[in-house]
Amino acid sequence: xxxxxxxxxxxxxxxxxxxxxxxxxxxxxxxxxxxxxxxxxxxxxxxxxxxxxxxxxxxxxxxxxxxxxxxxxxxxxxxxxxxxxxxxxxxxxxxxxxxxxxxxxxxxxxxxxxxxxxxxxxxxxxxxxxxxxxxxxxxxxxxxxxxxxxxxxxxxxxxxxxxxxxxxxxxxxxxxxxxxxxxxxxxxxxxxxxxxxxxxxxxxxxxxxxxxxxxxxxxxxxxxxxxxxxxxxxxxxxxxxxxxxxxxxxxxxxxxxxxxxxxxxxxxxxxxxxxxxxxxxxxxxxxxxxxxxxxxxxxxxxxxx
Amino acid sequence: xxxxxxxxxxxxxxxxxxxxxxxxxxxxxxxxxxxxxxxxxxxxxxxxxxxxxxxxxxxxxxxxxxxxxxxxxxxxxxxxxxxxxxxxxxxxxxxxxxxxxxxxxxxxxxxxxxxxxxxxxxxxxxxxxxxxxxxxxxxxxxxxxxxxxxxxxxxxxxxxxxxxxxxxxxxxxxxxxxxxxxxxxxxxxxxxxxxxxxxxxxxxxxxxxxxxxxxxxxxxxxxxxxxxxxxxxxxxxxxxxxxxxxxxxxxxxxxxxxx
Ligand SMILES: Nc1ncnc2c1ncn2[C@@H]1O[C@H](COP(=O)(O)OP(=O)(O)OP(=O)(O)O)[C@@H](O)[C@H]1O
Ligand SMILES: [Mg+2]
Numbered sequence: 001x002x003x004x005x006x007x008x009x010x011x012x013x014x015x016x017x018x019x020x021x022x023x024x025x026x027x028x029x030x031x032x033x034x035x036x037x038x039x040x041x042x043x044x045x046x047x048x049x050x051x052x053x054x055x056x057x058x059x060x061x062x063x064x065x066x067x068x069x070x071x072x073x074x075x076x077x078x079x080x081x082x083x084x085x086x087x088x089x090x091x092x093x094x095x096x097x098x099x100x101x102x103x104x105x106x107x108x109x110x111x112x113x114x115x116x117x118x119x120x121x122x123x124x125x126x127x128x129x130x131x132x133x134x135x136x137x138x139x140x141x142x143x144x145x146x147x148x149x150x151x152x153x154x155x156x157x158x159x160x161x162x163x164x165x166x167x168x169x170x171x172x173x174x175x176x177x178x179x180x181x182x183x184x185x186x187x188x189x190x191x192x193x194x195x196x197x198x199x200x201x202x203x204x205x206x207x208x209x210x211x212x213x214x215x216x217x218x219x220x221x222x223x224x225x226x227x228x229x230x231x232x233x234x235x236x237x238x239x240x241x242x243x244x245x246x247x248x249x250x251x252x253x254x255x256x257x258x259x260x261x262x263x264x265x266x267x268x269x270x271x272x273x274x275x276x277x278x279x280x281x282x283x284x285x286x287x288x289x290x291x292x293x294x295x296x297x298x299x300x301x302x303x304x305x
Numbered sequence: 306x307x308x309x310x311x312x313x314x315x316x317x318x319x320x321x322x323x324x325x326x327x328x329x330x331x332x333x334x335x336x337x338x339x340x341x342x343x344x345x346x347x348x349x350x351x352x353x354x355x356x357x358x359x360x361x362x363x364x365x366x367x368x369x370x371x372x373x374x375x376x377x378x379x380x381x382x383x384x385x386x387x388x389x390x391x392x393x394x395x396x397x398x399x400x401x402x403x404x405x406x407x408x409x410x411x412x413x414x415x416x417x418x419x420x421x422x423x424x425x426x427x428x429x430x431x432x433x434x435x436x437x438x439x440x441x442x443x444x445x446x447x448x449x450x451x452x453x454x455x456x457x458x459x460x461x462x463x464x465x466x467x468x469x470x471x472x473x474x475x476x477x478x479x480x481x482x483x484x485x486x487x488x489x490x491x492x493x494x495x496x497x498x499x500x501x502x503x504x505x506x507x508x509x510x511x512x513x514x515x516x517x518x519x520x521x522x523x524x525x526x527x528x529x530x531x532x533x534x535x536x537x538x539x540x541x542x543x544x545x546x547x548x549x550x551x552x553x554x555x556x557x558x559x560x561x562x563x564x
Binding site for chain 1: 358360380381382384385388389396397398399400401402406409410411413414415417418419420421422423424466
């Protein structure tokens with residue numbers, strides 16, 4: 001009973017957090033699933049977004065433009081990863097690690113220090129203050145709406161001619177090229193878009209917690225991956241809609257699972273092992289035959305090298 | 306019209322296993338020509354196709370399509386002029402996407418992608434009609450992922466995609482070689498119908514000499530990266546399978562002597 005009560009008490013906080021982080025999960029899903037470009041850049045573009053957003057707020061930039069500047073910085077980071085993969089034939093994972101490593105120094109340079117409080121600066125969440133909701137519910141409503149809009153816009157985008165072309169690059173890049181699609185442009189644009197989402201999430205988080213920290217990206221990638229696996233296990237990947245919804249559903253469910261672990265008294269230090277176990281179970285499930293029959297994972301995947 | 310002039314391409318240049326895949330190859334196809342390309346393994350047929358599509362850049366020489374120099378044009382820019390069907394059915398389609406989406410991609414070869422709705426009702430109707438010519442029932446499976454189709458169905462789809470939009474040049478590189486005889490026949494017949502009906506300028510690679518004699522208006526035989534033999538009109542009509550095979554043996558004799 002205590003566990004249940006503790007968990008319920010945590011729901012608003014964890015729900016707000018998970019909605020913010022769903023943008024990072026989206027930033028992991030897009031390269032991995034849509035572009036067949038497994039990418040680790042979000043580990044760097046998330047704190048990049050946070051740091052850029054904090055510095056912009058300190059400089060007096062209003063909260064929404066600050067978020068957009070953060071997203072632009074993330075977009076450039078993603079573009080850089082895609083470019084060094086395409087131009088120098090460096091493996092996508094390695095390209096992402098390189099950019100993430102370099103971003104750490106860049107983030108430190110941007111802020112000039114490791115930690116930047118932004119307690120007194122205006123936040124996007126202030127917009128909803130007339131509703132006089134609690135702090136957590138304010139965030140849930142605002143970020144929830146942003147997530148929903150993002151989901152709907154992505155659904156539209158990927159059914160346009162250009163969006164279809166971008167998906168084709170992930171599905172079969174040689175074939176896409178032979179159909180007149182500029183593979184470089186689609187890849188750089190797509191990975192850039194993912195970087196923008198990750199940095200946007202970083203900006204939202206910074207405005208939510210009231211400070212930016214160069215280490216805020218630590219482990220965000222594995223959490224995002226865990227959330228994605230859970231989302232895909234629940235929804236399957238049979239249609240574009242399900243694939244696009246998986247990051248959001250997965251983020252919410254994953255952080256509730258973590259919250260249950262915390263409520264049950266698991267020391268925070270043990271959370272990483274819990275996360276690892278979640279990912280492992282999700283990845284192992286299809287091979288052990290207790291995943292839904294029609295969850296629909298293609299038999300074989302080929303990624304770019 | 307396609308014009309290949311003095312095309313040269315060397316693999317592993319300057320290394321012990323240096324390989325001259327195209328050795329000053331020149332070739333001109335008039336608009337509407339249907340050329341059957343033959344030649345022994347390693348003669349350079351696929352290399353020539355790759356050079357025309359842009360998948361492979363030449364070391365020397367030039368390629369013109371309808372008078373425009375495309376020698377340095379990358380694959381995606383050349384796609385407006387050139388369509389191709391590969392030997393491997395997996396290569397020509399996007400497996401995880403639906404039949405309709407693949408058809409849409411092919412359509413974008415002529416009209417580069419824009420920010421507007423992809424699969425409109427009108428387009429789906431057109432695709433349904435184009436696919437119905439195959440007689441495989443693919444027109445009723447527009448929303449099926451291509452990964453669920455058989456190799457023959459996928460290759461047929463690749464063919465429909467390649468001829469959609471009536472490309473200036475159609476390249477077929479042993480596109481029926483991976484199929485069982487019945488399906489190969491089906492795909493070949495669909496090819497012949499489309500090429501004839503649309504009067505497409507086509508190069509088709511085959512190892513089947515009977516096909517080479519029966520179809521198309523020209524035979525082009527490659528050997529060691531050059532054109533060894535060209536037959537058209539009367540000459541082609543009079544040629545026989547043993548004639549063609551005779552030219553192969555010349556080559557293998559020389560290979561034996563050279564060895
Ligand atoms: N990418 C490559 N790298 C190195 N050598 C190559 C490459 N592509 C082709 N070659 C070589 O160039 C020569 C011509 O090959 P090509 O594939 O054009 O022959 P082909 O006429 O299509 O033969 P086949 O009938 O077997 O398909 C061969 O000796 C081949 O080994
Ligand atoms: Mg070949």
